[in-house]
Amino acid sequence: MNITFRWLFVLSFCMTLKPIQSQEDPSMNLRILVTGGAGYIGSHVCYYLKEQGFEPVTFDNFSTGHREAVRFGSLVEGDLLNPEHINQAIQKYNPIAVMHLASFIQVGESVKDPLKYYQNNNVGMINLLNAMKNHHVPYMIFSSSAAVYGNPTYTPLDEDHPCYPINPYGQTKWMIEQMLKDCDKAYGLKSVSLRYFNAAGAAPEQNLGEAHEPESHLIPLMIKAAQKGDAGKPLKIFGRDYSTRDGTCLRDYIHILDLADAHLKALSYLRGGGETLSVNLGSGHGTTNFEMIQKIKELFGVDVPFEYADRREGDPAVLVSTYEKAEKVLGWTPQRPIETVLTDAWKWHQTEK
Ligand SMILES: NC(=O)c1ccc[n+]([C@@H]2O[C@H](COP(=O)([O-])OP(=O)(O)OC[C@H]3O[C@@H](n4cnc5c(N)ncnc54)[C@H](O)[C@@H]3O)[C@@H](O)[C@H]2O)c1
Numbered sequence: 001m002n003i004t005f006r007w008l009f010v011l012s013f014c015m016t017l018k019p020i021q022s023q024e025d026p027s028m029n030l031r032i033l034v035t036g037g038a039g040y041i042g043s044h045v046c047y048y049l050k051e052q053g054f055e056p057v058t059f060d061n062f063s064t065g066h067r068e069a070v071r072f073g074s075l076v077e078g079d080l081l082n083p084e085h086i087n088q089a090i091q092k093y094n095p096i097a098v099m100h101l102a103s104f105i106q107v108g109e110s111v112k113d114p115l116k117y118y119q120n121n122n123v124g125m126i127n128l129l130n131a132m133k134n135h136h137v138p139y140m141i142f143s144s145s146a147a148v149y150g151n152p153t154y155t156p157l158d159e160d161h162p163c164y165p166i167n168p169y170g171q172t173k174w175m176i177e178q179m180l181k182d183c184d185k186a187y188g189l190k191s192v193s194l195r196y197f198n199a200a201g202a203a204p205e206q207n208l209g210e211a212h213e214p215e216s217h218l219i220p221l222m223i224k225a226a227q228k229g230d231a232g233k234p235l236k237i238f239g240r241d242y243s244t245r246d247g248t249c250l251r252d253y254i255h256i257l258d259l260a261d262a263h264l265k266a267l268s269y270l271r272g273g274g275e276t277l278s279v280n281l282g283s284g285h286g287t288t289n290f291e292m293i294q295k296i297k298e299l300f301g302v303d304v305p306f307e308y309a310d311r312r313e314g315d316p317a318v319l320v321s322t323y324e325k326a327e328k329v330l331g332w333t334p335q336r337p338i339e340t341v342l343t344d345a346w347k348w349h350q351t352e353k
Pocket residue numbers: 035036037038039040041042059060061062063064065066078079080081100101102103104105120124143144145146195196197198199200211212
């Protein structure tokens with residue numbers, strides 16, 4: 001073989017080799033375990049993952065989730081409090097990441113029965129982290145909450161604001177964020193804790209929406225009161241003497257599909273070598289409870305029957321977040337305004353039985 005021929009031979013051999021697969025190669029494992037995938041936010045995340053070419057696997061015990069919402073991938077019916085359940089699920093499906101949304105979420109209940117919350121949210125998390133460690137799952141996206149901050153000393157809140165949760169629910173989220181930092185240091189498990197402000201809205205064309213039992217969130221309560229007319233109970237607005245534009249509480253609402261999108265952006269960030277961090281998901285501005293009632297009237301021409309009640313303990317006047325860090329680090333910005341949040345939620349509640 002002369003030199004030129006030998007080089008041609010080497011070159012043609014190299015061309016038959018497959019290139020190293022890029023992370024987005026569709027033949028790669030794009031399976032993601034979604035704990036709490038039968039719940040309000042989890043079911044929308046599963047829908048969105050499927051839309052984007054991923055393969056969601058729901059892990060849920062249906063303590064508050066809905067069977068009919070699990071339509072976008074496989075289901076493992078299991079309880080995070082049973083280490084075998086979660087170990088077997090991870091072993092069987094071998095996901096590239098876990099999106100961890102399973103949790104108890106009622107602030108008031110967490111005050112009355114804190115151990116129920118520490119047991120489910122924290123012990124469940126330890127079982128999940130052990131299973132991820134045993135099976136070398138490298139990434140977690142965790143549903144944290146604005147509740148980690150406690151009473152704001154300034155607004156809009158950014159991630160530098162001190163975290164002093166004022167109820168056991170918020171404590172469970174804060175403690176988990178600390179666990180995740182330690183698991184990164186010790187085992188190299190990388191995570192993004194997404195501190196959601198108020199998740200809201202729906203995907204009505206997918207027949208997905210917000211249905212908690214009991215319901216404590218303003219938008220579904222407000223829409224039910226409006227759509228059921230006199231048959232519905234009047235909405236209770238807690239407090240009318242806060243230092244806000246109209247005396248009622250001011251909150252930051254994020255469309256559920258914008259939240260779902262943040263989960264995928266957080267995963268891309270980690271897969272691109274990003275470090276463990278916590279980031280707020282807010283819209284940068286808020287709407288008061290009274291303004292929400294006015295918007296329902298403007299958008300749908302319907303009055304919301306409501307009455308004022310005393311302030312609730314632990315309700316800050318204003319809970320609004322910046323999204324600078326989410327934009328800078330994850331490339332995420334909220335896309336859907338409050339009018340879209342309300343319109344999608346309204347449409348979904350019209351179809352709810
Ligand atoms: N809804 C909001 O506005 C909001 C705001 C901030 C943070 N979050 C967080 O987002 C996540 C999802 O909230 P959501 O509104 O969809 O609640 P949800 O109650 O609708 O969903 C929670 C899901 O987790 C499941 N689950 C609970 N404990 C489990 C366990 N031990 N094993 C297996 N499955 C279990 C439930 O069956 C349910 O399907 C929660 O972690 C919550 O703390 C929600």
